[in-house]
Amino acid sequence: MADLNGVMMQYFHWYVPGDGLFWKRVTSEANAIAEAGFTALWLPPAYKGFAGAYDVGYGVYDLFDLGEFDQKGSVRTKYGTRQEYLEAVTALKAEGIQVYADAVLNHKMGGDSPETPKATPFPQHDRLNAKGDLHEIKTYTYFHFPGRDNTYSSFEWHWWHFDAVDYNEWNPDDRGTVYLLEGKQFDDYVALENGNFAYLMGCDLDFQHEWVRGEITYWGKWYLDTTGVDGFRIDAIKHISSWFFPIWIDELESHAGKDLFMVGEYWYNDVNTLHWYLDAVQGKMAAFDVPLHYNFHYASKAGGFYDMRRILDGTLMQQRPTHAVTLVENHDSQPLQALESVVDPWFKPLAYAIILLRREGYPCVFYADYYGAEYEDRGYHIVMPSHQWIIDKFLYARHHYNYGPQYDYFDHWNTIGWTRLGDENHPQAMAVIMSDGPEGSKWMEVGKPYAKFIDLTEHIQEPIFTNEWGWGEFRCNGGSVSVWVQV
Numbered sequence: 001m002a003d004l005n006g007v008m009m010q011y012f013h014w015y016v017p018g019d020g021l022f023w024k025r026v027t028s029e030a031n032a033i034a035e036a037g038f039t040a041l042w043l044p045p046a047y048k049g050f051a052g053a054y055d056v057g058y059g060v061y062d063l064f065d066l067g068e069f070d071q072k073g074s075v076r077t078k079y080g081t082r083q084e085y086l087e088a089v090t091a092l093k094a095e096g097i098q099v100y101a102d103a104v105l106n107h108k109m110g111g112d113s114p115e116t117p118k119a120t121p122f123p124q125h126d127r128l129n130a131k132g133d134l135h136e137i138k139t140y141t142y143f144h145f146p147g148r149d150n151t152y153s154s155f156e157w158h159w160w161h162f163d164a165v166d167y168n169e170w171n172p173d174d175r176g177t178v179y180l181l182e183g184k185q186f187d188d189y190v191a192l193e194n195g196n197f198a199y200l201m202g203c204d205l206d207f208q209h210e211w212v213r214g215e216i217t218y219w220g221k222w223y224l225d226t227t228g229v230d231g232f233r234i235d236a237i238k239h240i241s242s243w244f245f246p247i248w249i250d251e252l253e254s255h256a257g258k259d260l261f262m263v264g265e266y267w268y269n270d271v272n273t274l275h276w277y278l279d280a281v282q283g284k285m286a287a288f289d290v291p292l293h294y295n296f297h298y299a300s301k302a303g304g305f306y307d308m309r310r311i312l313d314g315t316l317m318q319q320r321p322t323h324a325v326t327l328v329e330n331h332d333s334q335p336l337q338a339l340e341s342v343v344d345p346w347f348k349p350l351a352y353a354i355i356l357l358r359r360e361g362y363p364c365v366f367y368a369d370y371y372g373a374e375y376e377d378r379g380y381h382i383v384m385p386s387h388q389w390i391i392d393k394f395l396y397a398r399h400h401y402n403y404g405p406q407y408d409y410f411d412h413w414n415t416i417g418w419t420r421l422g423d424e425n426h427p428q429a430m431a432v433i434m435s436d437g438p439e440g441s442k443w444m445e446v447g448k449p450y451a452k453f454i455d456l457t458e459h460i461q462e463p464i465f466t467n468e469w470g471w472g473e474f475r476c477n478g479g480s481v482s483v484w485v486q487v
Contacts, residue, residue: 050110111140231261415440
C-alpha cells in the first residue's frame with residue numbers, strides 16, 4: 001500500500017456515540033472520505049460484545065452476531081445492525097476504499113452458563129509461580145449463544161477450549177488472580193511480560209487446542225464471505241501464539257483467492273521485539289509502529305527540548321518500513337484509556353506530516369484527530385481538537401507530490417526537513433520543514449532550478465524561489481510545520 005501512497009483511517013475512537021447510528025454515518029460519509037484521499041478504513045469490531053449495545057467491541061461475546069440476534073440485551077451492537085454494517089462496507093468499496101475488520105481473537109467474555117472446572121491460581125503479575133493448589137472454581141466458560149441458536153456455527157465453547165480465566169464465583173472479590181485451567185498451559189510464543197503474557201482478560205482462548213484453531217479459521221472464512229472485507233486488524237497479538245497466524249493467514253488468503261492486508265497490534269515500545277514478532281509470523285502481517293507513537297508522545301511533552309534528529313530512531317518506519325503501519329494516536333492511547341500516552345495537540349501536525357509525507361510506512365490517521373472528539377469519563381471532560389484542515393492538506397500533498405527520491409535533512413536539534421523530488425508522472429517537487437522549538441530555516445535540495453514554491457499549509461504567505469542548482473532556503477514557524485510545493 002505504501003508504494004501507492006495509500007492511507008488508512010482508524011474510523012472510530014473509544015467514545016463514539018453508542019446510539020446505534022454509526023454504520024449509517026459511515027455509509028453517508030463514504031464519498032467524503034474517498035474525496036479527502038483516504039484509501040482504506042479500519043472499522044471497529046462489528047460483533048456482539050458482552051455489554052451488548054454498550055460494548056465498544058473488545059469484550060467480545062459472539063463473533064458470528066454482527067447485530068442480528070437478540071443477545072446481551074439488544075439486537076444491534078453499539079454501532080448498529082448487521083444489515084447496516086454490510087451496507088457501510090458496500091458503500092466504502094463502491095468508492096474504491098478498502099475495508100479492514102477488527103479481529104478480537106484472544107478472549108471471550110459474558111459466558112451464558114457457569115461450569116466448575118479445576119484450576120491453579122497465579123498472581124496477575126507472575127504467570128510462572130502458582131500461589132495455590134489446584135482446586136475447583138465456578139466460572140462462566142459455557143458459551144452456547146441461545147439467541148443465535150446455531151445459526152452460522154453450531155460450535156459451543158466449554159472450559160476446555162480456554163486455558164485461563166480471572167473469575168471465580170465462589171471468590172468473586174479476588175480480582176488479582178489468573179486461574180490456569182486443569183490440564184492446560186499458558187500459550188507459548190507470546191510476550192514475556194509477567195513471565196508469560198498469554199492471559200489478558202476474560203476467557204482466554206487456548207490456541208493449543210485443535211478445535212479452537214479450527215473454529216477461528218472457520219469464522220475468518222465466514223467473515224470474508226459474509227462481508228467482503230479486504231483484511232483484518234488483529235487485536236492483542238502478543239497474547240496469542242505467534243505460530244498460529246501464518247497458518248491462519250494462509251488459510252484465509254487461499255479461501256479468498258487474493259492477498260489480504262493484515263496488521264497486528266503488538267503494543268510494546270521496543271523495535272527489536274517487533275522485529276522478533278514480524279519474523280515469527282514470517283512477515284505475513286504488518287505491525288503498528290508503537291515506538292514511533294511513543295517518540296511523538298515524548299517529543300510533544302518535551303516542549304521544544306526533544307532532539308528532533310532522533311524522532312525516527314528505534315522505529316519500524318526507520319528499520320522495517322515495508323511492515324510498518326505508522327500512527328500518531330489510537331483508541332487505546334487516547335485520554336482516559338488503558339494505554340494512555342497522549343501526543344499533545346500542538347505536536348500532532350508535525351507528527352502527521354512525518355507519517356503522511358514520507359515514503360516509509362503505511363499511515364493510519366486516527367478518527368478523533370481528524371474529526372475531533374469531546375467526551376466525559378470518570379468525572380473528566382476531554383476535548384480532542386480536530387486537525388482535519390491540515391490533515392486534508394497533507395493528504396493532498398501525499399497524493400500529488402509525495403513521489404520520487406527523498407532527501408533527508410535531520411541535522412538540527414529543533415528544525416528538521418526532507419524533500420521529495422517527484423517522478424515522471426508527478427514531476428513537481430515538495431519540501432517539508434518543521435520545528436518543535438523556535439522558527440527555523442534550512443537549505444534543502446529539490447532538484448528544480450529557478451522554481452517557485454508556496455507553503456501549502458498557508459502558515460507562511462511569501463513564496464520561496466530556488467537557485468540555479470535547485471536548492472532553496474525553506475522556512476517554518478516555531479512549533480509548526482510547513483509543506484512547500486512547486487507551482
